[in-house]
Amino acid sequence: MLDGREGFVVAPRTAAPGRPWLWRTEFFGDFAQADRALLAAGWHLACFRLSDQYGCPGAVARMGRFQSYVTETFGLARRPVLLGLSRGGLYAFNYAATYPERVAALYLDAPVLDICSWPGGRGTGIGAAREWAECLAVYGLDERTASDAGVSPLDRIKPVAKARIPILLVAGDADIVVPYAENGALLAERYSLLGGPIETIVKPGVGHHPHSLSDPAPIVAFILRCSQAPDGP
Template sequence: MFSINQPDNAVEEWHGYRLYNFSLKGTACKVVCPHREAEGTPWLWRARFFDEWPYIDLAMLEAGCHVAYTDVANLFGSSKALVKFDLFYNYLVKKHAFNPKVALVGYSRGGLTVYNWAARNPDKTACIYADNPVCDFKSWPGGKGNGPGCKQSWKECLEAYGLNEAEAIEFKGNPIDNLRPLAKANIPLLHIVGDSDEAVPVSENTNTLANRYSKLGGYIEIIHKPGEKHQPHSLKNPTPIAEFIKLHYLEGLKSC
């Protein structure tokens, strides 16, 4: 079970579970502990919106998973974000004996981070659950397709990647471009999308990714929410998500 020496104000109760707040080289991190740890010390790794729409977090805590989060939201899945992800991963796996494989969770722009990290680390990725995810930064925050984009976020995104606008348009390092390592490793994907997502159009993100992943022989499930927009994320009844993660992650640990 995860435990570190922290000031009292850095440890709190979160929905009935113990939450540790700490920093790794200046990056805010969180770990929530289950009441009883499942076999193999599995964990769920959130890349965005900690404490919002926590339905799957609570379901997996109940199943014995730790829930982890590190704040890299404003780095948009760039190499700077992935370095911070590597640091957090190594800290939890090497120092606290978390399972070497993790279930990744990416809401909205968190999709950029979890997919880009998984493409570099397919051997460390058990499965991915992405919710209305950004799969191509040209769509959001770039707004180069049917969505409105976000000027300020686009500026921050370009800065994070060290690209100008012309270079960003030609960039081939988005999740939709780097699916082959995931397919080769047989990593299962689950996307939940609001079919009327006004910010991150499904056609430019999830649909493009799903079509390419399927052509590579990869497995992806998509749960559609007819008429729903970008938010709210997740499902109030997270059973389908929990069953996906248990099947493709926890069940495999039991057989080890």
């Protein structure tokens, strides 16, 4: 427990050189094809449960303390790869925007990148009323101030692009929960325009589920490639 929240690290049988790690920001164990492959390759896996915090500043600050703790305690690499699945995209991207020097790469899977898209449901998506109320509360916003608050990942692209953090974006183009056109597509366009390195895998006719890929090889290859770069973990 850290800051009253559960966190944990899963260790491989034999750690890869440099002790790299994948930090899943939400839904640990779901659609974990890439996670399992990395674990078999010697990567550590980590999770810090901050459900229902929607990547707000308080959650990001707690994440920073978690990273400091696990790197010091377990001797893990200085910069992990963050996996932001669904609402986990809020955590992963906002963390990278706040602490770009502490992130090696981002793997975003059907990510929420605009709180007004989800859970707000102000675009073409179905939204989620209970989650929207929770989200507004943790950000200290209301229906009137949410649109111009500048707190979503799509509002915070510049520091991530400036740091040239590699991003892999995987999403379905038929997602009605977290519409790709309102989230991933906008990130891909804006990040590229700012010179940020981003790769996209768009799954035709696929909705919000299933996440990941049936064959996670492209995801694993991206992550391994980032970890082997000169400024990797």
